[in-house]
Amino acid sequence: MKFPFTKKDNNFISSLKSKQLEKKEKEYQMEMNAAHEYFERFIRVNQEDIDLTKPLLEVVNLRKQYYGKKHPTIDNLNFKVYPGEFHAFVGANGAGKTTTIKSIIGSYRNFDGSIYISGIDNKNLESRTKMGYIPENTFFPSRISSFDYLYYTAKLNKIKSKEAKLFAESILKKFRMWDLRNQSPNNFSSGQKKKILLAQALSNNPDILIMDEPTANLDPKARIDFFDILGELQKLHKSIFISSHILSELDLYSNAVTILDNGKIVYTQKRNKNENGEMCYRIKLVEDFEGDKVGKYEVNSNNEIIYEFKDKNELAELIDKLISKEILVKFEKYYLSIEDLYKKYVIYGSVDTKETGNLDKERKNPQTFF
Numbered sequence: 001m002k003f004p005f006t007k008k009d010n011n012f013i014s015s016l017k018s019k020q021l022e023k024k025e026k027e028y029q030m031e032m033n034a035a036h037e038y039f040e041r042f043i044r045v046n047q048e049d050i051d052l053t054k055p056l057l058e059v060v061n062l063r064k065q066y067y068g069k070k071h072p073t074i075d076n077l078n079f080k081v082y083p084g085e086f087h088a089f090v091g092a093n094g095a096g097k098t099t100t101i102k103s104i105i106g107s108y109r110n111f112d113g114s115i116y117i118s119g120i121d122n123k124n125l126e127s128r129t130k131m132g133y134i135p136e137n138t139f140f141p142s143r144i145s146s147f148d149y150l151y152y153t154a155k156l157n158k159i160k161s162k163e164a165k166l167f168a169e170s171i172l173k174k175f176r177m178w179d180l181r182n183q184s185p186n187n188f189s190s191g192q193k194k195k196i197l198l199a200q201a202l203s204n205n206p207d208i209l210i211m212d213e214p215t216a217n218l219d220p221k222a223r224i225d226f227f228d229i230l231g232e233l234q235k236l237h238k239s240i241f242i243s244s245h246i247l248s249e250l251d252l253y254s255n256a257v258t259i260l261d262n263g264k265i266v267y268t269q270k271r272n273k274n275e276n277g278e279m280c281y282r283i284k285l286v287e288d289f290e291g292d293k294v295g296k297y298e299v300n301s302n303n304e305i306i307y308e309f310k311d312k313n314e315l316a317e318l319i320d321k322l323i324s325k326e327i328l329v330k331f332e333k334y335y336l337s338i339e340d341l342y343k344k345y346v347i348y349g350s351v352d353t354k355e356t357g358n359l360d361k362e363r364k365n366p367q368t369f370f
Contacts, residue, residue, distance in 0.1 A: 035173035045237035055080035062113035091260035132201030147181040157204035191222025
């Protein structure tokens, strides 16, 4: 004979279920916190142990010409990536970005010039232990779970079995993919696949991460998730060298940029806004200014004039003219975004490149800013 539950019984059962659920949530949160802590200990770079003045990636006079081609794909490239940098590598399709990256990681060995990873020539196999690589396209072995894939990747990097298991578990939990640990990454979404590739690249705790269009073909949410992870790695002092066509996303994180055009570097510079970031001025006027224009300028969609000056004397000269005519409304500093830099040094061209000498004389409108 079954007896019906009373209201008091139902309240007791609900309370018990609630406590059990709360206990499980606490246990889950403790596991996640432990995974995050292990991941950060594994990945974090101790700044006291590194020399910030020595580049982690140094490219010297790099030149690569494919057989049968009249001109080199990349020609006399020189740039450096220092510890802690989020270094954007920008250029149009065919500019030579992938050729450069494949030369850096050792896929291409027949090139002129030198490449050093943490001071080690990249033709030396030891240099592979200092970098992690994330390609544009994803390929995984068939019939292997995401956990086993990361476990064996760590083992291949000479990590002991116990540590390799901890690494695979912690990074899957960190990337919110623990529930997928027994599934094949071949069945994952594009964003999930890129997270697995990033986890793989981190398995040897590299000095620098090399990424070739890692967010290509990702939807907006997956791109945001991926860059959020990169932002966390940056806070842990990981160095990142990344090519991408999404300039607005690079702009949020990058503190250095190298721009490639037709196989040549047209700009390479750190982007510290407090020190040496490229700076212009936004000026808004009540009416048109018909006097002699000073410096380089353009008018944007908000009827603001963007000025670039060679020196402070030009700036002072313009301000004096505007004040005397009483037409100045707004005046503010304006730091060039990566998109601005790309327009300046590639689309319209310039003759005052950073560190790389003058651009080819045939570039159009060398005195036009935008």
